[in-house]
Amino acid sequence: MSTIRFTAMSTTLARHYQAGGVDANGQTPETHVSDGDGVPCRHCLRNVKAGDKYLVLSHRPFPAPQPYAETGPIFLHADACERHKETAEMPAMFRETSDYILRGYSDQDRIVYGTGGVISTSDIPARAEELLRRADVAYVHMRSARNNCFQCRIDLA
Incomplete structure (x- = not known):
C-alpha cells in the first residue's frame, strides 16, 4: 500500500x-x-x-x-473545474509522458540538494516515497522534465 x-x-x-x-x-x-x-x-x-x-x-x-x-x-x-482528489494513484494525464523531474523540499520550502532527478513515469511513486521517508524532505514537487513546469505536489498520505 x-x-x-x-x-x-x-x-x-x-x-x-x-x-x-x-x-x-x-x-x-x-x-x-x-x-x-x-x-x-x-x-x-x-x-x-x-x-x-x-x-x-x-x-x-x-x-x-x-x-x-x-x-x-x-x-x-479558464472555467471552474473540480479539484483532483488527493490519491496515491498517479493521475492519468501524467501517465502520457515518459518521465518527470522529482525534487524534494524541506519544511522551510528549500530544495534539498541531491534529491532532484529525471525519473521514469513508472518509477515516480517509488522514488517519491523514498524521498518522503527522508527526515529532511517535507514534500516533493513533480515537474516537467522538458520545461521544468510545476505539475503537482506529492505528500505523505
Missing part, C-alpha cells in the same frame, strides 16, 4: 486565477483556446479539451517568495 498522495493546486487559488486575480508576477492570467494537445490543468489534473478556454499564468507553488521559491508558467481551465 502506497504512503504517498498526489496533491493538485488548491481550489481557493484556482478560483482566484479563474476570477481574473493576478498571478505570481502580478499579472492577469492570459486566456487561450485549447487545441487539445498538451494543456494540463494543475487543478483537476486533466488535459484541457480542444475548444475549451484555459489560462496561462505564472505560478509559485510556495507560501512566500524566497530564493528557492521557483516561479514558472502553468495552465489552468
